[in-house]
Every structure is written in structure tokens, then in C-alpha cells.
Amino acid sequence: MITFLSLFPAVVLMFIAQLGRKSRPLSWLLYFLLVMSDLLFLLAGLALLFFPAQSPLSVPQLGTLTAQDLHYMGKVLVVTGIVALLLLLPPVQWVLARFMRIRPGDPVHTYALTLAAYALGGTMSQVPLLQLLENLDQPLLTASELVGQAVAFVLLAFVGVGVGIQRSFKEACRRLGLVWPGRREVKVAVVATLFLVALQMVVGALWMALSPESLKEVDQLSKTLLGEFFNLWGALFIGLAAGISEELVFRGALQPRFGLLITSFLFAGIHVQYAMTPALLLIFLLGLVLGIVRNRTNTTAAILTHAAYNTLVVLLAIYAPNLTP
Incomplete structure (x- = not known):
């Protein structure tokens, strides 16, 4: 359930992006929310970068992250925030459109680019946590969490192609x-x-x-x-x-x-x-x-x-x- 709840905001934002194709106010709302999210990545990264040297951080049920680990995580989050902000710019999207079938300025495609940056940066920032997994006294993956992730992914895929908004269920399956x-x-x-x-x-x-x-x-x-x-x-x-x-x-x-x-x-x-x-x-x-x-x-x-x-x-x-x- 925790995994589903953590991923569900992505589904909601994708829904807003779909509606934003026909509504200028919702399109601007999406961009505002994305800028705020990008800034959160930046601020979180800067906070970790300026974490006091030689001051380890205790992670419940896992162990301790060193200052070096935290600085690595901070760098990744800062880069993620900067990249995500750049992806909002039309000139950057026009360059990417040469290699990808995206429409610059399209709310859905813009959010898809941002979400890709979040997913890649977010997972890369978790690398230092891998060495602590052996300290877990209970399974990291459970059936409920795996189902929650799967349901969230399926929803994201269908909402991402506009089911119920631009496409019927049959058309969404075809897409x-x-x-x-x-x-x-x-x-x-x-x-x-x-x-x-x-x-x-x-x-x-x-x-x-x-x-x-x-x-x-x-x-x-x-x-x-x-x-x-x-x-x-x-x-x-x-x-x-x-x-x-x-x-x-x-x-x-x-x-x-x-x-x-x-x-x-x-x-x-x-x-x-x-x-x-x-x-x-x-x-x-x-x-x-x-x-x-x-x-x-x-x-x-x-x-x-x-x-x-x-x-x-x-x-x-x-x-x-x-x-x-």
C-alpha cells in the first residue's frame, strides 16, 4: 500500500497533464506543480550536500549512511532537479524532438520527460542504501507492495495514453x-x-x-x-x-x-x-x-x-x- 500511495501522485499529475491539453489553466497548474517538485529535488539535494562532514545518518531498520553516502545522494538529487527544470524549457524540448517523437510544449509529453528524470534520478540516489539491505530483519518486497506498484504502473500507462479523456478503453489498448x-x-x-x-x-x-x-x-x-x-x-x-x-x-x-x-x-x-x-x-x-x-x-x-x-x-x-x- 505504501508503494501505491507513493506512486499515485504521478498518476494524478498525468491526469492533470491530459486535461491540460484542452485547458490552459490546468496546463499552467501542471507546470507550476512540476517547478515546485523540481525545486524540492534541488533543496533536498543541497541539504544533503551541506550535511555536516563526518556526521553519519542513522536509517531506521537499515543502519547508518556515511557523510560520503549523503553527499553522493545530494549530488544526484541536485542534478535531477536541474535536469527536470531544463526539460520544461521549449528549446530543450525542440532539441529532444529531433530524437524522440514528442511535441514540444505538450503537457503530457512534458510530464513524461520530467517523470523519466525523476525515476532515473530517484533510483540512482538510492544506490548507497543497497549496502544496508542485508541488515533488514524482514522482506523488503511483500505481495501487497508488489501488487500496489503493479496497479500504479498500469494506471499510469492507461492514463498516460488518455483513457477516458482522449481515448476509449479499446483505443487505449490499441495505443x-x-x-x-x-x-x-x-x-x-x-x-x-x-x-x-x-x-x-x-x-x-x-x-x-x-x-x-x-x-x-x-x-x-x-x-x-x-x-x-x-x-x-x-x-x-x-x-x-x-x-x-x-x-x-x-x-x-x-x-x-x-x-x-x-x-x-x-x-x-x-x-x-x-x-x-x-x-x-x-x-x-x-x-x-x-x-x-x-x-x-x-x-x-x-x-x-x-x-x-x-x-x-x-x-x-x-x-x-x-x-x-
């Missing part, structure tokens, strides 16, 4: 690339999933040969994050929840506007738990493959692929760990 799964989608998903699992094994083997210690650290972190889901039903649950929600947002809503490469970069960027390791490259490649599946077929095939891949990787880690180093 998102959703169709009823048929033989074609299943065949594509099977082939793509097998390719991704093979790719994961190759990257894992190379990673084990080059840096076994970092591989073990990420593996342990993944098990900590999975917690109660590190079993058969948990694997299926995570596969479906992430497959449906993330594909609707990234491949369904964003990719037609942001393009394959930028969307894949953002997709990799929000998986902060992998930090700067080969796993992050694997996530980027996963995003590319899912994006190609979306372009060649539809989002339904990408959902099936993502869900099957996530499920298989977790199951292999449980029942055949030697196959996925």
Missing part, C-alpha cells in the same frame, strides 16, 4: 499495443525467452570469470530483495506482476514516443539494485529485446516474454543454480 494473446504472440515469446535465458547464462558465465565477488554480492542482494518470493509461486507472481506492469509503461506507453534506445536505457536505469555491474548491461539488453518484440509484434508478446523470462530466471536460481552463475 498500448495490447491484443488478446494468440499463437503468434506465444511463439514469439517462447523464442525471445529462450534467447534471453541463453544470453543471461553467457553474461553470467563471463561475469563469474571476470569478477566472481561482485556476482556473489548481486546474487545475495537479489535473494534479499526477493525474500518470500524465492519459490515457485513467488517466481510466477513476480513474473506476471513485473511483466504486465513494466511492459505497459515502458514498451506500451513510452517506447512509441521515446524510441527503443532511450526507453531501454530508462528501463535499465530504474533497476538500481544492480548498480554498475554486468547485470545492468543484461537489463539493458533485456529492454532492447523486449522493445524489438514490441516493434515487430505487440506489447502482449513483450509481456509474455518478460513474464516468462523473470519466472524462469528465478526458478533456475532456485532449482538449478549451477546453470545461472
Whole structure:
């Protein structure tokens, strides 16, 4: 529930952005709220940057963040705030429009750019917290939180394409690339999933040969994050929840506007738990493959692929760990 409540304001702002396409006052309201949010990022970052040196900060249930950790977080938040402010400027949007299918000045596209900056900066700022996760005495992910995140993502995707405002539900599904799964989608998903699992094994083997210690650290972190889901039903649950929600947002809503490469970069960027390791490259490649599946077929095939891949990787880690180093 906490995750859903933290993400729901993004859905509300997207709704305002949709209405802002037809209402100048609501459009100005959106810009005002975005400027205020950008300034909050800046102020929070500056507060962390000027946090007294040699003064650690205690995080409940996790441990202690050093002054160096806090300064890193501050720098990321300051950069995020500055970038988000720049993205509001028409000249910046005109430059981006050369590489992306966005309309400069459009409230929805403006908010999508800002939200992408928030997501990337917000997750990157949390990197210092990763080393403290091993101190948790309870699972970080729970079924209710995972469902809450999935529901928020689905709402964001549908509101983002204007369901109930500019499009009917049927039209929104068409825009998102959703169709009823048929033989074609299943065949594509099977082939793509097998390719991704093979790719994961190759990257894992190379990673084990080059840096076994970092591989073990990420593996342990993944098990900590999975917690109660590190079993058969948990694997299926995570596969479906992430497959449906993330594909609707990234491949369904964003990719037609942001393009394959930028969307894949953002997709990799929000998986902060992998930090700067080969796993992050694997996530980027996963995003590319899912994006190609979306372009060649539809989002339904990408959902099936993502869900099957996530499920298989977790199951292999449980029942055949030697196959996925």
C-alpha cells in the first residue's frame, strides 16, 4: 500500500497533464506543480550536500549512511532537479524532438520527460542504501507492495495514453499495443525467452570469470530483495506482476514516443539494485529485446516474454543454480 500511495501522485499529475491539453489553466497548474517538485529535488539535494562532514545518518531498520553516502545522494538529487527544470524549457524540448517523437510544449509529453528524470534520478540516489539491505530483519518486497506498484504502473500507462479523456478503453489498448494473446504472440515469446535465458547464462558465465565477488554480492542482494518470493509461486507472481506492469509503461506507453534506445536505457536505469555491474548491461539488453518484440509484434508478446523470462530466471536460481552463475 505504501508503494501505491507513493506512486499515485504521478498518476494524478498525468491526469492533470491530459486535461491540460484542452485547458490552459490546468496546463499552467501542471507546470507550476512540476517547478515546485523540481525545486524540492534541488533543496533536498543541497541539504544533503551541506550535511555536516563526518556526521553519519542513522536509517531506521537499515543502519547508518556515511557523510560520503549523503553527499553522493545530494549530488544526484541536485542534478535531477536541474535536469527536470531544463526539460520544461521549449528549446530543450525542440532539441529532444529531433530524437524522440514528442511535441514540444505538450503537457503530457512534458510530464513524461520530467517523470523519466525523476525515476532515473530517484533510483540512482538510492544506490548507497543497497549496502544496508542485508541488515533488514524482514522482506523488503511483500505481495501487497508488489501488487500496489503493479496497479500504479498500469494506471499510469492507461492514463498516460488518455483513457477516458482522449481515448476509449479499446483505443487505449490499441495505443498500448495490447491484443488478446494468440499463437503468434506465444511463439514469439517462447523464442525471445529462450534467447534471453541463453544470453543471461553467457553474461553470467563471463561475469563469474571476470569478477566472481561482485556476482556473489548481486546474487545475495537479489535473494534479499526477493525474500518470500524465492519459490515457485513467488517466481510466477513476480513474473506476471513485473511483466504486465513494466511492459505497459515502458514498451506500451513510452517506447512509441521515446524510441527503443532511450526507453531501454530508462528501463535499465530504474533497476538500481544492480548498480554498475554486468547485470545492468543484461537489463539493458533485456529492454532492447523486449522493445524489438514490441516493434515487430505487440506489447502482449513483450509481456509474455518478460513474464516468462523473470519466472524462469528465478526458478533456475532456485532449482538449478549451477546453470545461472
